[in-house]
Amino acid sequence: MNKCRLCNTKDAEKKGSHIVPHFLLKRIENIEGKTGRDYELGFTIEKLNAKSHFGRSVQPEKLEETFGEISDKDIEKNEHPLIVDNFFCIDCENRLAVIESEYAKTTETKDTREYESGICSAIGILFWASVIWRMSINGKSGVKLTQEENEKLRQILDCFLPQKLEELDEKGINENGLVKPISYKLLRCCECHVDDAKWLFFHPDFFNPLCLLIDEYVLCFSFTDNFEDIDNKDCLGINELIEQAPINKVDASEKIKPFDNATYKLMTSNLLEIAKEDYMGGLDEFFDRAHVAAGGQENKMPPEIKAEIIAELTSNKKKMGRRYTQEDVNNSIMKIMKKHAP
Numbered sequence: 001m002n003k004c005r006l007c008n009t010k011d012a013e014k015k016g017s018h019i020v021p022h023f024l025l026k027r028i029e030n031i032e033g034k035t036g037r038d039y040e041l042g043f044t045i046e047k048l049n050a051k052s053h054f055g056r057s058v059q060p061e062k063l064e065e066t067f068g069e070i071s072d073k074d075i076e077k078n079e080h081p082l083i084v085d086n087f088f089c090i091d092c093e094n095r096l097a098v099i100e101s102e103y104a105k106t107t108e109t110k111d112t113r114e115y116e117s118g119i120c121s122a123i124g125i126l127f128w129a130s131v132i133w134r135m136s137i138n139g140k141s142g143v144k145l146t147q148e149e150n151e152k153l154r155q156i157l158d159c160f161l162p163q164k165l166e167e168l169d170e171k172g173i174n175e176n177g178l179v180k181p182i183s184y185k186l187l188r189c190c191e192c193h194v195d196d197a198k199w200l201f202f203h204p205d206f207f208n209p210l211c212l213l214i215d216e217y218v219l220c221f222s223f224t225d226n227f228e229d230i231d232n233k234d235c236l237g238i239n240e241l242i243e244q245a246p247i248n249k250v251d252a253s254e255k256i257k258p259f260d261n262a263t264y265k266l267m268t269s270n271l272l273e274i275a276k277e278d279y280m281g282g283l284d285e286f287f288d289r290a291h292v293a294a295g296g297q298e299n300k301m302p303p304e305i306k307a308e309i310i311a312e313l314t315s316n317k318k319k320m321g322r323r324y325t326q327e328d329v330n331n332s333i334m335k336i337m338k339k340h341a342p
């Protein structure tokens, strides 16, 4: 059996490990209020390899059969792209869970002005490092750290993730040479609507810092306290907000910069523009699957239909309030596909 990716010593016997913590994954993938797996609507967009999936109940009958593949049964079989087997040992999985459940509590605190989330940045660094690191070693979400960066995060996590929260060595973290240069900014849409589409998107053009859009959060994470890319490249149209956001480093409370729903919609719109321009190739596989599932001829959806779906998604004709909801994303795809149905 493989060795655990975190401790490198024990057997990686844990099945069903979440790459993205469950409390975030369920917010990205489920339509709020409907907790059943049937309502999953997840998108993971990454350059050249987009993975997307639908749940069953929100689909017309024909799609039901195929997209039922992400069902409870499959979750049990762990065929979800963000759930993996034999990555970690039982102990390390538990250590990851300890920091997650502590961090999950911060989602309850919200404010319209800059606020403290209620935990120390040491926990914030461990949590967000664990998310980025897992996405990177899983290699399916567009996160590609260098081997050296992966190893740096692994060492930090292996050294400081406690088995019990009471055992957290905050002083050790604050004084550690690998952790000290790390800093991050965290922004959060504090008025996301329950039916706003949520995304998991790692921006491929950003290194200093790494930029991750996850659920209603934007994380900018730097190994070296370097945020210069924010000055030079467009980050979903919210550079100015990121500039204003406080920098979190060890030995302080985590601070979050909130933003409003209109900004969230703008970000989504910019994200879909990227999808439109750069990610068509990446979305191909998904569109083709939808096409086949709907009983389309050949194994590929015609390119003009793909373009039309993207155009529908990014169309400006719709009322702002209704754009980019889970339902809207779903309906856009269905609408175009139905239009072209024989």
Ligand SMILES: [Zn+2]
Pocket (backbone or CB within 6 Å): 004, 005, 006, 007, 008, 009, 010, 088, 089, 090, 091, 092, 093
């Ligand atoms: Zn382990």
